[in-house]
Amino acid sequence: MTEEFNLYLEKMNAINMALNIMYFDRATGAPKGGVKSSSKFYGILSAESFGMSVSDEMAGFLKQLEKENQPGEIDKAVLRICRKDYESFRKIPVEEMREYKELEAGAQAIWEKAKEASDYSYFAPALEKLIEFKIRFADYRRGAKDRYDVYLSDYEEGMDQETLDAFFAQLKKTIVPLVKEIGKSGRRIDESFLSRPVPIQRQREISSLLIKRLGFDLNRGVLRESVHPFTCDIGQNDVRITTNYHENAFLSSFYSVLHEVGHALYEQNKIEEIADTILDKGASTGIHESQSRFYENIVGRSLEFWESIYDDAIAILGEDFKDVSAKALFEVSNIVKPSFIRIEADELTYSLHVMVRYEIEKLIMSGNYSINELPKEWNRKMEEYLGITPRNDAEGILQDVHWSGGSFGYFPSYAIGNAYSAQIFSCMKKDIPFYKKIRQGDIASIQNWLSEKIHRHGCLKTPEELIMNIAGEKLNASHYAKYLEDKFSAIYF
């Protein structure tokens, strides 16, 4: 590498870091009246960073340095990623990206307001503009590729609709009959205590307990509150997660914290050598979601985890919960019941939520959609996959933040992440007495295994390299299907 290229990358990183802080700031309490101004500036800085990634100067650096055959793993990865971004995005005009980014930065506040009012029509104009940009950008970029495949591949390299169609078909084959059988089984799990009020302050204490148990380092991270829980990676030394508290649904924040901590542990445990470089991030969103879903579900929705945390949790929850056992908490966290909100869905029906979004995104990216028909389309798909129809926009099409951030093609990552997590889990169990460790509260052993195999590498390795190294095979949905079958059969039959 040359000193000049390093300075160039440092400047790009500095802008990206500032953008991340601005994003976090906007989502965690920046005054509403400032959104228009900050969106404009966000657009300008995004375009600046984007422009640097596709500039002639970048092309020059790459051409020169690639010839020199970089010896180190880190240098190689830097060039690989810069080259990939350059090739992927260079056909988008910088000025259009600026306009788009300004729109995107302002759209979240519009979505928030629309969701609050449960009024899709308030968000629709912004959404339509976002989609127009996304379609146009895909067309600049796609060559012979299908539009939606362009975005799928942004989140998971090489992913396309052909693969995903088969992937979802396999999951559907397991999940749909299993959900039906469970419905017919007659087994009813007590959920009466789920809506007992837990004051927000106590829920905050529960969050602290989880953070401590899982080893999220608060010297290099924070937990805040926002409308939609998320993780913001400002670098491995500054990882921020958020949650959202509901007095009458304490498990909502419980599981969103476990989920985001899963992301955060990935970010915090990368090797120091890549701190604050463009490699200071995960390998893909699929791998990232595998870590968050791993902690949320495989760890957090196990009987052993509830047993290990029971005494401390009940001490915080107070008298009202003294009659609730660890087993009851475990079972209630695994009630299978088609429901409206994805992030609160049970593990089994969760992937059906993802399928709804996948199908709708396919429709959107085809261009043959009507912006005003999307809520109906959403509800139709919910009926088809989950057998229920949302009663309003807030519990339907408006529930997720992603589209307001232009994240089309992201949702499948959740299902891919689930599949990876089960695949990883089946390998981990060969090395570690998993449930024993969980019952002992020894998360460190599990975390060390994940660090070694995944976290430490940041994006030095591709998702395929990671999973090949761990499992000796590519992404394979059958592990997840089996995991679900085993787990829910044990609970329900």
Added chain:
Amino acid sequence: MTEEFNLYLEKMNAINMALNIMYFDRATGAPKGGVKSSSKFYGILSAESFGMSVSDEMAGFLKQLEKENQPGEIDKAVLRICRKDYESFRKIPVEEMREYKELEAGAQAIWEKAKEASDYSYFAPALEKLIEFKIRFADYRRGAKDRYDVYLSDYEEGMDQETLDAFFAQLKKTIVPLVKEIGKSGRRIDESFLSRPVPIQRQREISSLLIKRLGFDLNRGVLRESVHPFTCDIGQNDVRITTNYHENAFLSSFYSVLHEVGHALYEQNKIEEIADTILDKGASTGIHESQSRFYENIVGRSLEFWESIYDDAIAILGEDFKDVSAKALFEVSNIVKPSFIRIEADELTYSLHVMVRYEIEKLIMSGNYSINELPKEWNRKMEEYLGITPRNDAEGILQDVHWSGGSFGYFPSYAIGNAYSAQIFSCMKKDIPFYKKIRQGDIASIQNWLSEKIHRHGCLKTPEELIMNIAGEKLNASHYAKYLEDKFSAIYF
């Protein structure tokens, strides 16, 4: 103006706005472990913005546009300010500025830790480096000027030590004998209730009450908490203030909120036409402090303000304060007593605190100082001006955040602000029945007057133009001297 220059300025603004958000973020809860990384990036972006303000490109724009004789007031002001910055700073190498800004960004966390431990030696190495940079930069810039005058003039155009020496001499002539007389007067004001505990949550409610009363617009602003209260102007649509709560000193946050709200009202009430431009700020720090000190002292430490807010305040403070009258609260807010902490000092001895810092900054900028002797120097000056000696570094030299941010030459702004505030007040009283309005809770009339004369103009007018328009004369300390004499004679004699 040309489109090209506008784009250039917009990019500069975008970076500056991002820097402001990063600063605010760092002071209000960013994880400590991330400070090193974020400081580096802060340095890079600061250098980028700085580089743009002194670039050959900027010189080219200015040369071209100044020739064209811009017709509008706004365009004229933009050119005036860009030209001033260009001429002031162009001799500082961008690379040194980057290094300096990185140092500055990290220094606040060091200062915070040193203050917490009351250990000056922990902060001294960073302070020494900051001073070295400041001296070097002043030498690049000063030509025939004295070093310290360079910085004084940064904060208050044209200000120098000759003017300030005379200014402080005049204040001293009034204040020192008045403080002595008060000490001898034998009049003792009851302050026993001052340290009664007020839970932080109640103090937060008091803050909300003050914010509502004064009309700080929370749609375009926020209140948060930080070690040292401050105002952060991200533009007129996003103005942020902070405070710091102490359970056994409820008036501390009370007056820091009034102070910062005074700054915030200035920022929020500028004309819309300058929103998000380089003119979206106040005329000078002296004028700015005149507004904060006006609300803190002239409004907030008046009997009439306490009367107007009494019922609501007591309702929040609760049973423990039922025996305390509005008059008692007024008097306790005006106890004259030499004390260690500037931001909690009474109105009369306050300027003496500023003099201590002024003298020490003079010494520092002379270059003939010893870094390890500064605490002793501080304590000597405190003894000289206030007759008391700090018992440790936290209540001595470490109390203020300013030096950790490289703000040498800022402190005199507080005294200048006091003087302006009294000068402005004497004019306002001719137009408005001031104390009657205050008693009625009609802050709006006062705020409208200030908006019309000062706030709306942002930095379109120079401090001198503003004060000449209002008072028909330049900065004149005698109004402040008279105000103090009148006020404290009435209370004490």
